Structure formats: C-alpha cells, structure tokens
Amino acid sequence: MDLCQMTALELGKKIQAKEISVAEATKAALDTIEQRDSEYNCYITVCKEEALKRAEEVQKGIDEGKLTSPLAGVPAAVKDNLCVKGMNTSCASKMLDGFKPIYTSKAVQNLMDAGMVLLGKTNMDEFAMGSTSETSKFGAVKNPWDSNRVPGGSSGGSAAAVSAEEAFYTLGSDTGGSIRQPASYCGITGLKPTYGTVSRYGLIAYASSLDQIGPLGKNVEDVAEVYKAIAGHDPKDSTSVKQAAPQFTLKDNVKGLRIGIPLDFIGEGTEPDVKAKIYEAAKILEGMGATIEEFHMSELKYAIPAYYIIACAEASSNLSRYDGIKYGYCADKYDDLTDLYFQSRTQGFGTEVKRRIMIGAFVLSSGYYDAYYKKALQVKALMKKAYDNAFAKYDVLLTPTAPTTAPEIGKSLSDPLKMYLSDICTVSVNLAGLPGLVVPCGFDSQGLPIGLQLIGNAFAEETLLNTGYAFQCNTSFHKQRPNFKTGKEA
Amino acid sequence: MDFETVMGLEVHVELSTKTKIFCSCTTEFGGDPNTHVCEICSGMPGVLPVLNEQVVEFAIRTGVATNCEITRYNKFDRKNYFYPDLPKAYQTSQLYLPICQNGHIDIEVNGVKKSIRIKEIHMEEDAGKLIHDPWDDCTLVDYNRCGVPLLEIVSEPDFSSGEEVIAYLTKLKAILQYIDVSDCKMEQGSLRADVNLSVRPVGSTELGTRTEMKNINSFKAIARAIEGERARQIEVIQEGKKVIQETRRWDDNKGASYAMRSKENAHDYRYFPEPDLVPIEISEEWIERVKNSLPELPEAKKARYIAEFGLPEYDVDIITSSKDLVKIFERACAVCENAKEVSNWIMGEVLRMASETNTLPEDITFDAANLGKLILLVKGGVVNRNTAKEVFEKMFTDNVEPEQNINEHNLKMVNDDSVVLEVVKKVIDENPNSITQWKDGNDKVEKFLMGQCMKLLKGKANPAIVTKVLLEELQKI
Structure with missing residues (x-):
C-alpha cells in the first residue's frame, strides 16, 4: 500500500514502531503534493524545507521518547486562516498579502506539541466566506472525485487535501458548515466541535460567536485523535470552556442509542440520491441496535436568515482591522486617509467578502439593529431551545450535510442567495453551538460522495464520535478513494 | 434676553492597573513608541481579549465612591469606527449595560451646595496616539496607549456654570485619587474631560441644541472653553441663526473652538455585543468587600x-x-x-x-x-x-x-542678650538721624532700627529679645 493511503493513526503507529521514519512520511506527503496539487490546488503555501527540517526534529523527539502521541511525526496541514508564526497566513485574500503572524494559534501549537509535521497552509474561500472554495485569491480548489466540481467550502482545501492524500489530516474551521459540507463533498470525515471546546486563539475571525476549529481526516478514529489533541481550556480565549482536555476510547456500540431525524432538514431541494443514502444510513444504524424516529423542527426555517445576519454583522466588525495601514495590502494611490481605507479595502477584498461586510454594516446600522441583529439573536436562542427539546428525546440527530452533492465549478457564485440556502443543514448547528460530525455514507448516481451529518448535544463529542465509529466499523464508504488525476499528466 | 448655560460632562479616566485591560502589557506612561505592545493590543489578526479583573474591581470602587448602583450582569460592546490609532477598528466598550449607574457627586460653589447626578460609568479601552512629524510630513502611530483601561464617567446635564464644572472635576479627581484607581494626571492625559454645552433663555425648560467640546486638558482651559463656547452660542442665537449639534475642538492657544469636519461627526458606531468576551457577573459579596475596603x-x-x-x-x-x-x-x-x-x-x-x-x-x-x-x-x-x-x-x-x-548653616536663633546688646548699641550709634526722629516722637523708627539689628544678626535672633533690648536702650537715651 502506498504510504499516503494510510490513515494518520496507521502511520503514527508505524512511526512509533520505527517501521517508517518521519522523514520518509514527510517526503511521501510532499511528493504527493508535488504530483497532485497542481490539479487540485489544495494548498496556498507548501513549506517543504521547514517540513523536512521539522521531520528531523520530531524524529529526534520520538527517538528520545519525548513525543509519544499517536499523531507524532504524522504530516498534516492547516487551513490558511490559522496563524502560524513566521509563515504566510493569507485567508486566501489579497488583503493579507505578505502577512506573517508573530505568534502561533493555540490549536496548531497543541498539534505541534503532539509532534505534527506541518506541510503547509490549505486553500479556502476568502476569509472563510463561501461554500465552494472558489473565492480564493489563489484560485478555486478542485474536488478530487471530479475535477470539474467544487470541494465545498470554506475549508475546501483542507477537505480536498485529505481526500487527495496530500495530508494525513488537516484542520479546518466551521462557522456555518465549513468543515462538514466540504467533508461531505470530498467523501471524508470531519468534526465541528462544540463552541468553546477548541481555543479560537489565532484563528483569524470570520464570525466570532460561531467560528470553531475542527479536524478533517480519513476516518473517525483519526478525527477523534486530532480532536483530543486540540481541545481543552485556553486562558487566552474567554469563550473557551473551563474543562479538561477530553480523554476517551472509541466504542463501536450504538445499542439503545436514540436517533432522531428532523424532517425539516430534508426539504424539497434535497436530491433524491442524498435522501436515499441518508435513510439507508439510518437503516444501518438501526440494524446495529439504535432506535430511529422522525420528528419536526419547524424553527429551522429561520436559521439561514439569522445565521447570515449574525455572521455578516460580526464579520463586518472583525474585518475592519484590514485597513491597509498595519499589514497586508495597501493601495498604491490614494488622496487622503479615508481614500486610503476605501482604495485598500476595495482592491484588497473580493466580491463575496465585500458583500458580507456590507450586509453586516447594514444590519448593525442605527435604526436597523433591532429589526435585524437583535431579532437574529432571538432566533439563535430559539434554535438552541429547539435543539434542547430534541436532545431531551434523542441522543443524536441524523441529517444530510447538504441537500446536494458537489456542484460544478462556476455554477454557484452567480446566485449568492441560492448558495446561502444550500447551507440549510449546517448553519443551525453553529447557531446552537453544537457539535456536528460528518461521515461518508455513499455515492450519488454520478459517483460523487454523500456525507451523513450526526448532530450531538453540547459537549457530547464522545457520543457523536462513537456513533460515527460504529457506522464506519460496519461500512466501507470511508475507505473509497477517488481516481486521482495528477496535474503533470493532465 | 438673558441666557443660562446647561452642561454635562464626559470624563475619561485612565486606570492605574499594572497591565492593560485585555492583555498583559504594561500601562506605564511613556516608553519608546510601540514598546508596550503585543499581538493583542496591536489588534493582529486572530487575537482575542481576556478581561483584566482589576479593571472591574476599580470600576466597582469608583461606582461605590460616587454613590452609584452597580450593574450585576455586565457585558461589553463593540464601537466600530476607522481611525489609525485604533488598530482593531473597534473600541471594546460598554453601551447597553454600563457597570455603574445613577450616582451623584455633591459640590459646593460660593456657599451653595448642589448634587451633580452621574448617569453612568462604563469600562473601555484607550486608543493609541498619532504623532505628526512635520519634517517628513507624515503621521506616525504609537500603540503604547492602546488597551490602557479607561472609565468613562458620564454626568447628567446638571451644570450651570464653569465654577460648578471645576468644583465637580476637583472633587471627582480627589475621589479617584483617594481610592487609588487613577493618578489623574491631566497633563499626561490620564484624566480628560469633554464638555456638552447648550444655552437657553432664562426660564425656559427646554434644552437648547448642544455642542460637544473635546480635547481640553487642564481645569483652566476647561473654564476658558466653557466661557468661549457659551459666548459663541449666544451670539449665534442673537444673530437669528441656529446652533448646530456638532463636535468642536477647543484650541486653548487661540482661545476659540472650531467645528470638526462633518465626516468626523457623521459616525454610526454600529454597536453590538462583543462576542469575544463572556458576560461578567458581579456578586453582592464582591460589592460588599469593595465597600468595606474603601478609605x-x-x-x-x-x-x-x-x-x-x-x-x-x-x-x-x-x-x-x-x-x-x-x-x-x-x-x-x-x-x-x-x-x-x-x-x-x-x-x-x-x-x-x-x-x-x-x-x-x-x-x-x-x-x-x-x-x-x-x-x-x-x-x-x-x-x-x-x-x-x-x-x-x-x-x-x-x-x-x-x-x-x-x-x-548655623541658623539657630540667637537668644544671648549680650550679643544682642552689642548689636543694638552699634545700630543706635550708627543711626543718629533716626534717634533724633525717635526723640521727636516718631515711633515708626523703632521698626527700622529693629530691621537693622536683625540684619546685623543675620536674621537669626529671637525677635522678642531684640525688641526688648532695643526699647530698653532707647529709653536710656
């Protein structure tokens, strides 16, 4: 078996057993990137030299018995909105041209402490705003299952990199589905943890009250291991929950697990193949001893407007600091201070980012605050209550991740409202701050992957991961691989 | 027509905590530009604030000392605006739930006592400083002050004279210094006052249109700014024009205020709750502890x-x-x-x-x-x-x-009669004209002779002894 086909934990085990060196693994990953990335465009920055140097360091740590994590020595990549000291961090935007952070984000630091070899920074929608990874300054990411299709977004590069075997695992961020939807489109496993579980320190903010960092990997075991490494209280993040880092061993038993299917997640726009595969997945879990019940969550119809109001409002404020003065892009010509702001931001931000900043500034402006932002916060509270009611009856909710499989490149951006509506299955989870796990559950008639979303109660990641693990123990969708194209051949 | 003045004050006080409000940089005044900064207070991408609890403690102390109610459930809000001294392009402040409300400070002017109501006190962060370099014709930014904790103390429009304003500020400054929350050094900007002022015909109950004057940095300048703005507004009204609601900058050197550009006035701050901070709950015990510890x-x-x-x-x-x-x-x-x-x-x-x-x-x-x-x-x-x-x-x-x-310096008082006697005799001998005058009944001469004696005694003699000996000797003539 090709080294890069291994899961992160399989590789980690062989590294600890000295069957494979960290350098070998790193070179293999870098080779795969070299062969495939010109086709898929998963990476914005590949740090070849640093990675090879780091591999030696990590190998030394392992040999000296200092690095014992099952992830030690495993090459990985992180989304380009996570700050890494001294490494270009662009959020895929012209606005952050040449920006190198002076500090490393907490989640990345945690993985470094566990012995990660960082391969580079993955491509994404500009400032994590988008569902297709087409709005990047560095060009669109392509779906390894079909290069004419998008990988989903905004963590499209992180998802495609795992799918294309260009990284053993990756970190993404999820504000309204940005880990889960690309995981679904790319046929991999992804977890959006409970809000406050993983420190956001060093994650370049899109919408502070909704953003959460999470892992993407080849299977639930990998994702669970990375989750355990990045979670835990961080005094530098006031919204980080004061609880110890999670420790658990996965169990493949779902006997007696009460699973609810909220019917409102499967609306008219849901493709028949997606619907069919979700129900088949439910049958599989039922066959393993879980109980399945359908129910209604009518509040879901408010989720998309509320999500876009809150996210855009916070984004309009969070992105104000990019003014052309301190770092990043600055316009060449301007008349005065106001014009410097105007020109730099007009030229530095892409269309979708500008659209969301304007929506956000509008909904917060005096006279409109009560009608939009305040109402949206009320919907957020309502959504949380709806989930509380659901979790009084069920342990886990089962839904599609997106109404469709991956759309073709170039078909989504022209109609932003339609694109926003395709977030129906994911955004409410962020509004309620809950964890969501996506596992592959089959393919549509065109052979494109379909992801099953499992939603858990707050801090019920263990239940969620056990359910996903049990599902993968009894299925092989997650083991399917695309037929890779290499940029060189093409 | 006679006019009366109605004023309210917004006072910004820099708190003397060791570290900044949302990071662990020092709050020390001065320092080379941009040396008291880190990724947090310079607003780098991806950073998050963590509230310095001492700021809350100082705010409670100030609230208790100015008779305020302490808000039990506190939140921060973002005030959004673009300016190069504000690296995040928003100031983290409190709009909806300020930490202290409904207090008062009692003042006395010319024997008349008055209570000035305090509307609210809220916590916020200071901005950096812009320094214009005339040689290179450029503006430089110093972020050292970014994130220094501030209290903004907002009064009701209860002032009717400059004297009342000064009395209030004097009292407020004393209180803040007594309770050790600020050094209140106006010249270093750790106490800054903005004055909201309007005039109206005496007897009128409606408030006139107000202007806000910023950038006043001494008590004397405040008194002058009030007088100047009051006169300007009355003149505007008497000319049949309308006072425009605007922010004006007081130029103390020129003794005049001028309107800031309309763009600077046209702010919509797009306030919304700060999502990066969690609400702060203040317990009864905390407030009690502060009450009991006040000097x-x-x-x-x-x-x-x-x-x-x-x-x-x-x-x-x-x-x-x-x-x-x-x-x-x-x-x-x-x-x-x-x-x-x-x-x-x-x-x-x-x-x-x-x-x-x-x-x-x-x-x-x-x-x-x-x-x-x-x-x-x-x-x-x-x-x-x-x-x-x-x-x-x-x-x-x-x-x-x-x-x-x-x-x-051998400054001890000379109490030795014989030393004094010698000097007195010498002075009488050397001033025959004065003695003649004294004989003619001019008592004032005594003072002059006294002075001469003290001069020779280098000021160190006991004046009572000199007087006694001098009078005795004069009687003998």
Whole structure:
C-alpha cells in the first residue's frame, strides 16, 4: 500500500514502531503534493524545507521518547486562516498579502506539541466566506472525485487535501458548515466541535460567536485523535470552556442509542440520491441496535436568515482591522486617509467578502439593529431551545450535510442567495453551538460522495464520535478513494 | 434676553492597573513608541481579549465612591469606527449595560451646595496616539496607549456654570485619587474631560441644541472653553441663526473652538455585543468587600478635620481636595501633633512654593515628617519663623532634614542678650538721624532700627529679645 493511503493513526503507529521514519512520511506527503496539487490546488503555501527540517526534529523527539502521541511525526496541514508564526497566513485574500503572524494559534501549537509535521497552509474561500472554495485569491480548489466540481467550502482545501492524500489530516474551521459540507463533498470525515471546546486563539475571525476549529481526516478514529489533541481550556480565549482536555476510547456500540431525524432538514431541494443514502444510513444504524424516529423542527426555517445576519454583522466588525495601514495590502494611490481605507479595502477584498461586510454594516446600522441583529439573536436562542427539546428525546440527530452533492465549478457564485440556502443543514448547528460530525455514507448516481451529518448535544463529542465509529466499523464508504488525476499528466 | 448655560460632562479616566485591560502589557506612561505592545493590543489578526479583573474591581470602587448602583450582569460592546490609532477598528466598550449607574457627586460653589447626578460609568479601552512629524510630513502611530483601561464617567446635564464644572472635576479627581484607581494626571492625559454645552433663555425648560467640546486638558482651559463656547452660542442665537449639534475642538492657544469636519461627526458606531468576551457577573459579596475596603473619602475627611482640629473650612477644603496634600498634612501632624500649625504651613509655605516652582501636589517630593520636625523646632525656639521659612524652601526643593540644615548653616536663633546688646548699641550709634526722629516722637523708627539689628544678626535672633533690648536702650537715651 502506498504510504499516503494510510490513515494518520496507521502511520503514527508505524512511526512509533520505527517501521517508517518521519522523514520518509514527510517526503511521501510532499511528493504527493508535488504530483497532485497542481490539479487540485489544495494548498496556498507548501513549506517543504521547514517540513523536512521539522521531520528531523520530531524524529529526534520520538527517538528520545519525548513525543509519544499517536499523531507524532504524522504530516498534516492547516487551513490558511490559522496563524502560524513566521509563515504566510493569507485567508486566501489579497488583503493579507505578505502577512506573517508573530505568534502561533493555540490549536496548531497543541498539534505541534503532539509532534505534527506541518506541510503547509490549505486553500479556502476568502476569509472563510463561501461554500465552494472558489473565492480564493489563489484560485478555486478542485474536488478530487471530479475535477470539474467544487470541494465545498470554506475549508475546501483542507477537505480536498485529505481526500487527495496530500495530508494525513488537516484542520479546518466551521462557522456555518465549513468543515462538514466540504467533508461531505470530498467523501471524508470531519468534526465541528462544540463552541468553546477548541481555543479560537489565532484563528483569524470570520464570525466570532460561531467560528470553531475542527479536524478533517480519513476516518473517525483519526478525527477523534486530532480532536483530543486540540481541545481543552485556553486562558487566552474567554469563550473557551473551563474543562479538561477530553480523554476517551472509541466504542463501536450504538445499542439503545436514540436517533432522531428532523424532517425539516430534508426539504424539497434535497436530491433524491442524498435522501436515499441518508435513510439507508439510518437503516444501518438501526440494524446495529439504535432506535430511529422522525420528528419536526419547524424553527429551522429561520436559521439561514439569522445565521447570515449574525455572521455578516460580526464579520463586518472583525474585518475592519484590514485597513491597509498595519499589514497586508495597501493601495498604491490614494488622496487622503479615508481614500486610503476605501482604495485598500476595495482592491484588497473580493466580491463575496465585500458583500458580507456590507450586509453586516447594514444590519448593525442605527435604526436597523433591532429589526435585524437583535431579532437574529432571538432566533439563535430559539434554535438552541429547539435543539434542547430534541436532545431531551434523542441522543443524536441524523441529517444530510447538504441537500446536494458537489456542484460544478462556476455554477454557484452567480446566485449568492441560492448558495446561502444550500447551507440549510449546517448553519443551525453553529447557531446552537453544537457539535456536528460528518461521515461518508455513499455515492450519488454520478459517483460523487454523500456525507451523513450526526448532530450531538453540547459537549457530547464522545457520543457523536462513537456513533460515527460504529457506522464506519460496519461500512466501507470511508475507505473509497477517488481516481486521482495528477496535474503533470493532465 | 438673558441666557443660562446647561452642561454635562464626559470624563475619561485612565486606570492605574499594572497591565492593560485585555492583555498583559504594561500601562506605564511613556516608553519608546510601540514598546508596550503585543499581538493583542496591536489588534493582529486572530487575537482575542481576556478581561483584566482589576479593571472591574476599580470600576466597582469608583461606582461605590460616587454613590452609584452597580450593574450585576455586565457585558461589553463593540464601537466600530476607522481611525489609525485604533488598530482593531473597534473600541471594546460598554453601551447597553454600563457597570455603574445613577450616582451623584455633591459640590459646593460660593456657599451653595448642589448634587451633580452621574448617569453612568462604563469600562473601555484607550486608543493609541498619532504623532505628526512635520519634517517628513507624515503621521506616525504609537500603540503604547492602546488597551490602557479607561472609565468613562458620564454626568447628567446638571451644570450651570464653569465654577460648578471645576468644583465637580476637583472633587471627582480627589475621589479617584483617594481610592487609588487613577493618578489623574491631566497633563499626561490620564484624566480628560469633554464638555456638552447648550444655552437657553432664562426660564425656559427646554434644552437648547448642544455642542460637544473635546480635547481640553487642564481645569483652566476647561473654564476658558466653557466661557468661549457659551459666548459663541449666544451670539449665534442673537444673530437669528441656529446652533448646530456638532463636535468642536477647543484650541486653548487661540482661545476659540472650531467645528470638526462633518465626516468626523457623521459616525454610526454600529454597536453590538462583543462576542469575544463572556458576560461578567458581579456578586453582592464582591460589592460588599469593595465597600468595606474603601478609605475615608474627601467629604468625610473634611468633616472630621473641622470637628477634630477646629480648622477653617476654607483651608480644609483645599487640603482635602488633594490626596497628596492630605498625606503631607497627616504625616506632619503625626510628628508635631499640631494640626493648626501644619494647616497654616500647607496653606502658606507649601502652596506658595508649589506655585512658585510650578509643582502639582502629586509631584511634591519632600518628606512631610520634616515639616512636622520644623514646626517643633520653631515651637521650641530653636529657629525663628523667618529662618524656618528659609529652611523650608530648602526642604521643598532639596528635601533636606531641617535640624541638620540649621546646624550646618548655623541658623539657630540667637537668644544671648549680650550679643544682642552689642548689636543694638552699634545700630543706635550708627543711626543718629533716626534717634533724633525717635526723640521727636516718631515711633515708626523703632521698626527700622529693629530691621537693622536683625540684619546685623543675620536674621537669626529671637525677635522678642531684640525688641526688648532695643526699647530698653532707647529709653536710656
């Protein structure tokens, strides 16, 4: 078996057993990137030299018995909105041209402490705003299952990199589905943890009250291991929950697990193949001893407007600091201070980012605050209550991740409202701050992957991961691989 | 038509916490530009704030000392605007739930007592400083001040004169210094006042259109700014025009205010709750603990000084208006146990020297215990009062120890009758004209002769003895 086909934990085990060196693994990953990335465009920055140097360091740590994590020595990549000291961090935007952070984000630091070899920074929608990874300054990411299709977004590069075997695992961020939807489109496993579980320190903010960092990997075991490494209280993040880092061993038993299917997640726009595969997945879990019940969550119809109001409002404020003065892009010509702001931001931000900043500034402006932002916060509270009611009856909710499989490149951006509506299955989870796990559950008639979303109660990641693990123990969708194209051949 | 003035104040106070409000950088004033900064206070991408609990403690202290209700459930909000001194392009402040509300400070102007209501006190972060470099024609940014904690103390529009404003600010400053939350150094910008002012015909109950004056950095400038703006608004109205609601910048050098560009006025701050901070809940116990730990405040101290020491109200007012004068007073009293005498020295020599050397009370450096010693030396007849004043000047400027200074410079009072007698005889011999005048019944000459004797005695003699001997000798003529 090709080294890069291994899961992160399989590789980690062989590294600890000295069957494979960290350098070998790193070179293999870098080779795969070299062969495939010109086709898929998963990476914005590949740090070849640093990675090879780091591999030696990590190998030394392992040999000296200092690095014992099952992830030690495993090459990985992180989304380009996570700050890494001294490494270009662009959020895929012209606005952050040449920006190198002076500090490393907490989640990345945690993985470094566990012995990660960082391969580079993955491509994404500009400032994590988008569902297709087409709005990047560095060009669109392509779906390894079909290069004419998008990988989903905004963590499209992180998802495609795992799918294309260009990284053993990756970190993404999820504000309204940005880990889960690309995981679904790319046929991999992804977890959006409970809000406050993983420190956001060093994650370049899109919408502070909704953003959460999470892992993407080849299977639930990998994702669970990375989750355990990045979670835990961080005094530098006031919204980080004061609880110890999670420790658990996965169990493949779902006997007696009460699973609810909220019917409102499967609306008219849901493709028949997606619907069919979700129900088949439910049958599989039922066959393993879980109980399945359908129910209604009518509040879901408010989720998309509320999500876009809150996210855009916070984004309009969070992105104000990019003014052309301190770092990043600055316009060449301007008349005065106001014009410097105007020109730099007009030229530095892409269309979708500008659209969301304007929506956000509008909904917060005096006279409109009560009608939009305040109402949206009320919907957020309502959504949380709806989930509380659901979790009084069920342990886990089962839904599609997106109404469709991956759309073709170039078909989504022209109609932003339609694109926003395709977030129906994911955004409410962020509004309620809950964890969501996506596992592959089959393919549509065109052979494109379909992801099953499992939603858990707050801090019920263990239940969620056990359910996903049990599902993968009894299925092989997650083991399917695309037929890779290499940029060189093409 | 007669007009009356209606004013409200917004006072910004920099808190004297060791570290900034959302990071662990020092709040120390000065320092080379951009040396007191980190990724958090310079607003780098991806950073998050963590609230300094001391700021909350200081805010509660201030609220309790100004008779406010303390808000139990607190939140921060973002105030969004673009300016190069604000690296995040929003200021984290409190709009919806300020930490203190509905307080008051009592003042007295020309014997009339008045209560000024405090609408609210909220916590926020300071911005950096812009420095214009005229040589290179560019503007430079110093972020050292970014994130220094501030309290904004907002009064109701209860002021009707500049004197009331000054009395309020004096009292507020004293309170803040007593409770140790700020050094209130206006010249360093740690206390800044914005004045909202409107005028209306006497008897009218409706408020006129107000203007806000920013950038005023001394009590005297505030008094001038108020007078100037009041006159300007009355003139505008009398010309039949309307006062425009706007922010004006007071230029104290030119003695005039001017409107800031309309763009600067057209802010919509797009306030919304700060999502990166969690709400702060303040317990009853916390408030109680703060209440019990507050020191004696100016009002109470003033009453006690009057009752306990029988000091004049005017003197006590001045002494208790400054924490530093109180310190001098209490330390000197502890040494000499003569409150009346200490008070006289402070009102006289200490304030005279302070004004002559342009020293603010907080910058006075001499050891106040030495003032107590000096008072004892005068009382014990070791030095006379005039020499003591000279010694005090040395104390004030160089912090000398009085007894040592007296010995070193041989300043002890001359009490020896024979020495005095010799000098008196010499003066009588050398001033025959004056003696003739005295014989003609001109008593005033005595003072002149006295002065001549003291001069020869280098001012060190006991004046009572000189007077006695001089009169005795004159009688003998």
